[in-house]
Amino acid sequence: MNAHYLNTILEYIKAKNPMHFKKLKKNIAFDNEQYVTRAEAFFGSYVESLERDGKDLPFALDCYLKVCNDVMFEQMRFAETGAYTSTSFDEVNQRVYNNPEVMSYYMHGLLVSQYLWEHHYRILEFFFNNMGRFTEQIRHVLEVGGGHGLYTNEVIAHLNADYHYTMVDISETSIEMSKTFVKSDKVDYILQDVYQYSTEKKFDFIIMGEVLEHVEDPLGLMKKLHSLGAENATAFITAPCNSPAIDHIYLFRNPEELKALYNEAGWEVALDLIASSESKKDVAIDDPLVPVMYAAFLKKK
Ligand SMILES: C[S@@+](CC[C@H](N)C(=O)[O-])C[C@H]1O[C@@H](n2cnc3c(N)ncnc32)[C@H](O)[C@@H]1O
Numbered sequence: 001m002n003a004h005y006l007n008t009i010l011e012y013i014k015a016k017n018p019m020h021f022k023k024l025k026k027n028i029a030f031d032n033e034q035y036v037t038r039a040e041a042f043f044g045s046y047v048e049s050l051e052r053d054g055k056d057l058p059f060a061l062d063c064y065l066k067v068c069n070d071v072m073f074e075q076m077r078f079a080e081t082g083a084y085t086s087t088s089f090d091e092v093n094q095r096v097y098n099n100p101e102v103m104s105y106y107m108h109g110l111l112v113s114q115y116l117w118e119h120h121y122r123i124l125e126f127f128f129n130n131m132g133r134f135t136e137q138i139r140h141v142l143e144v145g146g147g148h149g150l151y152t153n154e155v156i157a158h159l160n161a162d163y164h165y166t167m168v169d170i171s172e173t174s175i176e177m178s179k180t181f182v183k184s185d186k187v188d189y190i191l192q193d194v195y196q197y198s199t200e201k202k203f204d205f206i207i208m209g210e211v212l213e214h215v216e217d218p219l220g221l222m223k224k225l226h227s228l229g230a231e232n233a234t235a236f237i238t239a240p241c242n243s244p245a246i247d248h249i250y251l252f253r254n255p256e257e258l259k260a261l262y263n264e265a266g267w268e269v270a271l272d273l274i275a276s277s278e279s280k281k282d283v284a285i286d287d288p289l290v291p292v293m294y295a296a297f298l299k300k301k
Pocket residue numbers: 097110144145146147148149151168169170171174192193194195208209210211214215238
């Protein structure tokens with residue numbers, strides 16, 4: 001099996017951060033043919049988009065290692081205080097979304113983590129394996145907080161040619177990165193806070209990966225998405241619990257809280273997955289020291 005990019009990445013990380021290398025080496029599923037094929041295809045097209053932007057793979061891996069350090073620091077603080085370091089939107093808007101230097105390394109690092117962190121990849125795999133069931137006959141798609149554009153490419157690959165795709169993101173850096181990475185020129189990019197976004201359009205499918213924990217009022221946001229959805233709309237939403245990061249402000253303690261919130265906002269869970277960052281160990285999903293991701297396909301009630 002050709003694992004050129006995965007091996008190159010491991011060699012680079014071994015030289016830069018031997019501790020992290022040891023962890024990754026254990027985590028990367030070289031024996032999973034489907035994973036290796038997907039990861040190699042992803043890194044191939046990512047490297048092409050980096051080069052179009054005058055960057056290269058070592059740049060992206062340095063971003064990734066920086067994100068790993070940030071997360072480690074935030075996790076230590078979280079273990080001490082039981083709270084995220086930031087709690088207001090204004091704070092993270094200024095510190096992260098509106099700060100191109102931070103946002104750039106953060107989005108590149110986060111993108112790389114989708115294929116290197118086991119729980120991130122499990123969510124992606126869940127999405128790949130099931131989205132076909134929910135994207136049939138879909139024309140109007142809304143993505144909120146697309147960030148790097150990974151999900152954008154994957155959704156578009158499943159659509160018929162006559163689709164309309166709108167991405168709303170508050171960060172100019174995210175919009176610019178998506179424009180470079182997304183393979184379609186039919187995406188309508190809107191630089192705006194999703195709470196301010198309004199349109200006459202109704203969307204058949206709404207995707208929002210890792211945004212709910214970035215807002216002060218997640219219930220209000222889920223209700224807003226409900227109002228933007230067409231009758232019978234589907235949504236795919238991911239959000240982490242007990243997962244400190246430089247721009248997380250809303251602390252979800254367990255997936256049950258998220259389910260209740262979706263329900264209250266008028267959505268029902270059609271299919272879901274909980275992916276623990278310690279999935280190989282036998283840990284409780286509401287252990288405050290173990291981040292878990294919760295992903296769900298939702299149907300409008
Ligand atoms: C952690 S990234 C998620 C990227 C990608 N969707 C994923 O699942 O990996 C969060 C994205 O949401 C955007 N964002 C945060 N708050 C937002 C808001 N109020 N309105 C629109 N976009 C927002 C950020 O700029 C960033 O691009």
